[in-house]
Amino acid sequence: MVAVIDYDAGNIKSVEKAIAVLGEKAVITRDAKEIMAADHVILPGVGAFGDAMEKLHQYGLVQVIKDVTDKGIPFLGICLGLQLLFESSEECAGVEGLGILRGRIVKLPEDKGLKIPHIGWNSLQYPNKGRLFAGVPEESYVYFVHSYYLQAAEPEIVTAATEYAEYIHASVEKDNVFACQFHPEKSSDVGMRILKNYLSIS
Numbered sequence: 001m002v003a004v005i006d007y008d009a010g011n012i013k014s015v016e017k018a019i020a021v022l023g024e025k026a027v028i029t030r031d032a033k034e035i036m037a038a039d040h041v042i043l044p045g046v047g048a049f050g051d052a053m054e055k056l057h058q059y060g061l062v063q064v065i066k067d068v069t070d071k072g073i074p075f076l077g078i079c080l081g082l083q084l085l086f087e088s089s090e091e092c093a094g095v096e097g098l099g100i101l102r103g104r105i106v107k108l109p110e111d112k113g114l115k116i117p118h119i120g121w122n123s124l125q126y127p128n129k130g131r132l133f134a135g136v137p138e139e140s141y142v143y144f145v146h147s148y149y150l151q152a153a154e155p156e157i158v159t160a161a162t163e164y165a166e167y168i169h170a171s172v173e174k175d176n177v178f179a180c181q182f183h184p185e186k187s188s189d190v191g192m193r194i195l196k197n198y199l200s201i202s
Contacts (some may be wrong), residue, residue, distance in 0.1 A: 007059055011044050024064050043077045043081035045081050046106050047170040048201060068182075072175070082150060082171075083105045084097050087102060102152070103153040108148065117146055123138075123140065124170060126138050132197050136194060140190045152169045158172055167183065
């Protein structure tokens with residue numbers, strides 16, 4: 001069973017549907033016991049960093065997420081879910097992220113002549129080998145929607161990157177923790193292969 005964490009952030013239903021297409025059962029939940037009993041846990045979401053952290057605290061999910069990652073359950077953050085795993089974001093100064101991974105979230109520059117937010121398809125490069133991208137060729141295209149991007153403090157955890165105004169850390173992997181700035185559930189066959197790879201990790 002796949003637990004999709006519900007903290008009132010957008011984009012949860014599309015993740016649930018993608019998991020179902022792959023033949024797995026997904027449960028949208030904020031129940032700690034249900035989350036801890038899952039084989040895989042996904043933290044999706046679109047929205048503001050500060051609001052999201054407030055909701056995670058409100059629903060008692062901060063410690064649950066840390067317990068999941070400590071227990072070794074495969075964990076996947078998507079879009080805002082990636083950003084929340086890190087220490088801080090320029091979007092909300094003074095708000096601490098989950099701090100499970102080291103790094104910060106910074107705003108895409110508006111002086112490079114590119115539209116912000118970044119909405120659309122970009123190709124991936126692989127600075128380090130990642131299990132999510134088995135069978136997914138470099139330069140494969142995935143779908144992004146974001147105004148802020150990750151600067152990971154540990155380059156060795158960055159498994160995919162792209163270019164849009166800046167060099168963007170697009171996916172990370174450390175032990176049982178995975179995250180994508182892009183939306184695999186909206187990235188056609190490539191995205192479904194990435195999700196399938198994630199669900200195959202035990």
